[in-house]
Every structure is written in structure tokens, then in C-alpha cells.
Amino acid sequence: MKNILTIIFRLTVACLLAGLVMGIAFIATNKAKKHNMHVHEHKVMLSLLGYSAKNPAPESVAMHPVYRYLVGEGEELATGYLLPLRDGAFSFVTIDLAGAFVAQTPVALAVEKAREAEDRSQAISAAIGVEKTLRYADQTILVTNGGKRTAYLLPGKFPGFKTFIAAMLALDQNFTILGVEIMEHEEDPGLGGEIVQNYFKKQFKGKPLETVKKLEVVKTPLPEEYRQALEADKSGLKAEEVARIEEQYKDGDIYALTGATISSRSVTNGVKAMVKKFAYRLAILDRVLVEQHIATPF
Amino acid sequence: MATDKTNLQLVVNGILNENPIFRLVLSMCPAVGISTTVMNGFMLGIAVFFVQVCSSCTIALFKNVIHPRIRIPTYTLTIATWVTVIDMILAAYLPEAYARMGIFIKLIVAFAIITMRLEMFASKESVTASFWDGIGMGLGFMFGMMALGFVRELLGMGTILGYDVLGFKPLLFFVLPLAGFFCVGLMMAFFNYIEIVYKRARRA
Incomplete structure (x- = not known):
């Protein structure tokens, strides 16, 4: 009995000490971590809008x-x-x-x-x-x-296969999708985890609002030429060729990932809901802004 | 029961005589899984180095108050604490490396080498000896990982630290996890051979 008590007491003390050390480390690093996340988010936003280190965003x-x-x-x-x-x-x-x-x-x-x-x-x-x-x-x-308004960025979360997927959407002023970026996810590596790959997430690019509203997931295999266009950085396809193929598929549905239909469907439905709701809400907000003469910078 | 080795001998012991990968054959999963490039090996080596040194010192410091019945849970708790600290520090100050290594850093909790070192050495020796032993083991692990990474990166991708040195890819096979085992085996044989030659030369 005495043994058990000492064990309990010592383990408790050990746990408290461990908690203290971790707590100190957390407080010490939290600020830098937040800053990193902010920087990363900003970078993703700029890249979705088509700006990069080589092609920086203008001052305006x-x-x-x-x-x-x-x-x-x-x-x-x-x-x-x-x-x-x-x-x-x-x-x-x-x-x-x-x-x-x-x-x-x-x-x-x-x-x-x-x-x-x-x-x-x-x-x-x-x-x-x-x-x-x-x-x-x-x-x-x-x-x-x-x-002048040029684009909208929508950070959002939607349910995935196991837990939430955090994504960032970029839309132009007509609600056509400029790009989708997956910020955080816990899908299975190699299956649902493939949602971060270009050949999946770039399928959303260029889809207009009307198409997005009735977007579905199809289980037919991804056509080879479309894959090459989506992975232009790997296949080395020329820009005009990529534009031609993307134009051809821009009103089509999303091709599901092999072995990850649920993840594909979650992302598609999530993106669909985000775009639809945003377009609806923005129309209301804009009307109110005009009616009430609220001077916003956009 | 203090060790009779000097500090320098303790460090060298970890790198050569009791190298965690080539001699003790511990923590094979990460060795095989991550040592695809020199840089990966180095990053994980650094993390293991810190966890090993911190845990060794902690256990050596508290060895008299750790109840013998619950020493393994206590070791795990200690290691997990330091791994969490390293994890947070890396996430905060080296975000790019963390994006690649993050998932493996958390795995360090289960590395056999650290627990084994705490049980075999730190729980019996003084803080100073444990500190140097931790440094030796950490460096030994880092050396093993980098040596494996060197061979695999060179043969698999034809590069060293990301720089193209060969200009072609000799054996793509070496990047795959399976090749890690071959690599470990071959290098183990190589180090054993060197030791035999060295001993023979000394005897003669």
C-alpha cells in the first residue's frame, strides 16, 4: 500500500513537472509560431492570386x-x-x-x-x-x-473524411474560382492526402459560379491530357496548350481521387458550399453598403 | 557504480564502439525511413541529439527519486516532454524544416535508443557522465543517419545535400525504404570489416 502511494505521488509530481516544462516552452514559442502561420497564410494568398517572389504584387x-x-x-x-x-x-x-x-x-x-x-x-x-x-x-x-475589387479570398473549414479540412479559396470578381489551396488536413496519406496534389486541387481552377453551383464528383479516371495540363510543372506542357485543355474541361465535374471518393467529395462539396454561400451573402452585404452609404475601401 | 571512462571516451564510445545504428542496431525504423537524404538525416539527428542529452541529464538528476517499479513510464514521460519542447521550438523557428520533418519528430518518443540509454546508463551514472554519454549517442545517431543519407542520396538521386554531383541517377532503388535495410546491412559489414582490420593491425 505504501508503495502504491509513493508511486502515485511521484508520478503526479513528475507529470506536473513535465507539464510545467511544456507550458513554458509553449508560452516561449507561441508568438513566433503564430507569426509563421501568418506569414505562410499571406504567402498562400498571394500565390493564389498569381503573385510570387518573381512576380510580386504591385503597391496598388x-x-x-x-x-x-x-x-x-x-x-x-x-x-x-x-x-x-x-x-x-x-x-x-x-x-x-x-x-x-x-x-x-x-x-x-x-x-x-x-x-x-x-x-x-x-x-x-x-x-x-x-x-x-x-x-x-x-x-x-x-x-x-x-x-477596384479584383478578387476574394475565402479561408474556410469543412468536414473531410475523418476531421476538418482547412482550405483557402480565391475567387475573381465574378466568383470564378482562381484557385484552391489546402491549408491543413488529416486525410490518409497516399489516399485522401492526395487532395493537396496539383492534379486534384487545380481541377477547381477556372470554374465559373454556374458550374460550381452544380459541381459533382465523377468516378471516371482522370484523362491523361488533363492530368498533364494540371501538372504542367512536372510534364513541362506549354502554357497555351495548358490553357486550351483547361478551357475544354472548365465546365466539367471533378474527377475523384482513386481510393478516396469521400475525401474528393468532401472537398468538392465544401468548396461548392463556400462559394455559393459567399456569393449569396456578398450580394446582401453590397446592397446594404450602397443603401446605407457606408464608405468602405472596396 | 560510476563509469571509469573519461568524458572524451564516452563521446567516442557513442560514435564508434556503441554506434546506435551500426552497433546497437536500435531505432531502425527511422533510420530506414528517413535517411533518404543527408539533410533529412542531419535534421533528425539534431532533434534526437537534443532529446537524448536533455533526457539523459534529467534522468541522471532525478535517478534517486524515480521508483524502480515505474522507471519505464517515467522515462517515456521525460522523453515525451523533451520531444514536445523540441517540436514546439522547431515549429516556431524552423517552419520549413518542420513542414518536412514534423511527423517524424513526434515519433522520437518511441525511439528505442533513447529509452535504452536512459535505462542502461543515465539511471546509474552521474549527471556529467550522462551528459557526455548523451552527446556521444546523439552524435553517433546523427553520424549514422548522415552516413546512410549520404550513400542513399548519392546512389538514389545522384545528389549530395541537394546539389547535383553525378549528373545522373545510378540506382533509384536506393531512395525506397526497402533499400534502407540493404544500406544499413552493407554499412554495418563495412564498419565491422574496418574494425577487424584495425585490430589485426594493432596485434601485429
């Missing part, structure tokens, strides 16, 4: 993040958007579920602090009143070039 390109929240007041539910204004301030616009404008509240928030989820929701709560419940929904980045 600006990114304006818009955060969407669900605002609850008693039984009432509304959508809230945190919008950057032209003079650098922030405004929180609530729109009810039918799409009608409810209220506009100025939010006191510094630009750097808007990135931190906690600081952001605190500032909004303080602006709209603490009695209302606030739940973060998602984020959209509106890209402008010289004041």
Missing part, C-alpha cells in the same frame, strides 16, 4: 479582411460584419436573416489588433453592448487593385 493591391459574426439578442439572430472603413476605422454592420439592415455601430479597434480573435470580439462586444451574444463565423478577404 490591397487586402481588406471582413469578419462575419452571428449576433444573438434573446431569440433574435442576425449576421454582423466587421468592416474596415476608408478612414482606417472599423464599423460593425448588423443585417437580419431576411437581409434587411439593422444597425451600424462604430468599433474602436486598432488595425493590428483586428487580427487577434480575442481583441476583436471584445471590441465589438463593447461597441454593440455586452448583453448580446457574439459568435465568430468566418473571414473573407476582399482584394482591391487601385481601389
Whole structure:
């Protein structure tokens, strides 16, 4: 009995010590890790828009993040958007579920602090009143070039085969898909894990909204010429040839990955839902912005 | 029961006489799985080096309060703690290397070499001796991984550290995990041969 007690006591102490060491390491490295993730995200965004180290984004390109929240007041539910204004301030616009404008509240928030989820929701709560419940929904980045809207970036999450897949979508101003990038996933390596490969994710590129709305997954094998066009960096196909083949397939469905139909379907449905919902919400938001004369930089 | 070896002998012992890969034949899975290039071998070697040194010192420091019945769980806990710390540090400061190595770093918890070293050495010796033994074992592992990586990268891809040195790919087979076993076997034979020759020369 005495033995058991000493074992329990010593193991507990050992676990506490281990926890302490790990906690210190976590606090010490967390900031750098977040910074890395931010840098990585920014790089992915630029590459989706077609910019790279060789072809850097011009000065006139600006990114304006818009955060969407669900605002609850008693039984009432509304959508809230945190919008950057032209003079650098922030405004929180609530729109009810039918799409009608409810209220506009100025939010006191510094630009750097808007990135931190906690600081952001605190500032909004303080602006709209603490009695209302606030739940973060998602984020959209509106890209402008010289004041004109050129593209939308949608970071999002959808269910995959086992757990959530985090992806980043780029759309042009007509909601045609510019590219899809998988940010995080836990699909099976070699099967569902292939969703990160160009021959799968590049299939989404160039699909217009109308096609995306009724996008399906087909289980026929990927045609060889399409694969070569999708993996142009490997096959060395010429740019005009790639453009011709992509044009030919741009209204087609998504070819499923071999042995990973569920993962293929999850990504396709996820992308489909994200694009459809975004197009719907943006139309409402834009109408409200015009009606209320809200001066946003996009 | 202190060791009678000097610090330098402890380090050399880990690299040559008791090399984790070629002599003790421990932690074969990572050795075979990751040693496809020199750089991969080096990265994992560095990680194992730190985990081994930190764990050895920790166990040597606390050896008198570790209950003998639960020493293996305690070792695992210690190793897991240091692996987590290394994992977080790499993720924060070397994100590009981490993207490639991340999944293997977590596997270090199950590396036989570290547990075995804690059981055989650190739990009986002083902190200083364990520190040098950890350095020796870590360097020995790193040396083994890099030697394997050198052969496999050169024969499989014709490159060294990513630079094209041969201009052609002699044997693609050597990049595959299976070839890791052949490589380990051949190199083990090579090192044994060198030892025999060395001993014979000394006797004569």
C-alpha cells in the first residue's frame, strides 16, 4: 500500500513537472509560431492570386479582411460584419436573416489588433453592448487593385473524411474560382492526402459560379491530357496548350481521387458550399453598403 | 557504480564502439525511413541529439527519486516532454524544416535508443557522465543517419545535400525504404570489416 502511494505521488509530481516544462516552452514559442502561420497564410494568398517572389504584387493591391459574426439578442439572430472603413476605422454592420439592415455601430479597434480573435470580439462586444451574444463565423478577404475589387479570398473549414479540412479559396470578381489551396488536413496519406496534389486541387481552377453551383464528383479516371495540363510543372506542357485543355474541361465535374471518393467529395462539396454561400451573402452585404452609404475601401 | 571512462571516451564510445545504428542496431525504423537524404538525416539527428542529452541529464538528476517499479513510464514521460519542447521550438523557428520533418519528430518518443540509454546508463551514472554519454549517442545517431543519407542520396538521386554531383541517377532503388535495410546491412559489414582490420593491425 505504501508503495502504491509513493508511486502515485511521484508520478503526479513528475507529470506536473513535465507539464510545467511544456507550458513554458509553449508560452516561449507561441508568438513566433503564430507569426509563421501568418506569414505562410499571406504567402498562400498571394500565390493564389498569381503573385510570387518573381512576380510580386504591385503597391496598388490591397487586402481588406471582413469578419462575419452571428449576433444573438434573446431569440433574435442576425449576421454582423466587421468592416474596415476608408478612414482606417472599423464599423460593425448588423443585417437580419431576411437581409434587411439593422444597425451600424462604430468599433474602436486598432488595425493590428483586428487580427487577434480575442481583441476583436471584445471590441465589438463593447461597441454593440455586452448583453448580446457574439459568435465568430468566418473571414473573407476582399482584394482591391487601385481601389477596384479584383478578387476574394475565402479561408474556410469543412468536414473531410475523418476531421476538418482547412482550405483557402480565391475567387475573381465574378466568383470564378482562381484557385484552391489546402491549408491543413488529416486525410490518409497516399489516399485522401492526395487532395493537396496539383492534379486534384487545380481541377477547381477556372470554374465559373454556374458550374460550381452544380459541381459533382465523377468516378471516371482522370484523362491523361488533363492530368498533364494540371501538372504542367512536372510534364513541362506549354502554357497555351495548358490553357486550351483547361478551357475544354472548365465546365466539367471533378474527377475523384482513386481510393478516396469521400475525401474528393468532401472537398468538392465544401468548396461548392463556400462559394455559393459567399456569393449569396456578398450580394446582401453590397446592397446594404450602397443603401446605407457606408464608405468602405472596396 | 560510476563509469571509469573519461568524458572524451564516452563521446567516442557513442560514435564508434556503441554506434546506435551500426552497433546497437536500435531505432531502425527511422533510420530506414528517413535517411533518404543527408539533410533529412542531419535534421533528425539534431532533434534526437537534443532529446537524448536533455533526457539523459534529467534522468541522471532525478535517478534517486524515480521508483524502480515505474522507471519505464517515467522515462517515456521525460522523453515525451523533451520531444514536445523540441517540436514546439522547431515549429516556431524552423517552419520549413518542420513542414518536412514534423511527423517524424513526434515519433522520437518511441525511439528505442533513447529509452535504452536512459535505462542502461543515465539511471546509474552521474549527471556529467550522462551528459557526455548523451552527446556521444546523439552524435553517433546523427553520424549514422548522415552516413546512410549520404550513400542513399548519392546512389538514389545522384545528389549530395541537394546539389547535383553525378549528373545522373545510378540506382533509384536506393531512395525506397526497402533499400534502407540493404544500406544499413552493407554499412554495418563495412564498419565491422574496418574494425577487424584495425585490430589485426594493432596485434601485429
